[in-house]
Amino acid sequence: MVILYSFQTEVVNNGDSVRILSEDLPLCPNCGRNHLIYRDSVDRRYRKTGGERFRVLIPRGRCESCNKLHRMLPLILCPFKQYLSDVILDIVENRIPPAELALIDYPCDTTISRWHEWAGDGFVNLEDQPLFACFSKNARTSAAQSLAAFFSKTG
Secondary structure: OEEEEEEEEEEEEOEEEEEEEOOOOOOOOOOOOOOEEEEEEEEEEEHHHHEEEOOOEEEEEEEEEEEEEEEEEEOOOOOOEEHHHHHHHHHHHOOOHHHHHHOOOOHHHHHOOOOOOHHHHHHHOOOOHHHHHHHHHHHHHHHHHHHHHHHHHOO
């Protein structure tokens, strides 16, 4: 998996989905020798704040050296999670009061407790690792405009 820091979005399927378009050619994380060549896209379903669902077409690239396929995940989407990274971060950092969580369609208590366990005590230190890039303070700041554009295209 490769995290895309620079990307564009395009509404497709009569507004039903959003396609992620990479603005640069990332290097293969496996061998590091070649840039990934676009192969196809895979459908992923995500949730916005409040639980609203939407579909994202995630590009996959193939390395010409090692022939491995890699998903190119945009910064605003967290690997292996249904919710956008800002939703997860707001809950893990306790920015949303428990009373508000009960009023809005947020994840269940079990999911929230798993996120806290997943983040752990070293959450801030983990943000520099590739898997946790979606939580990096610098990356979140640079992705704020992309997130606003992303939501304006998904409705």
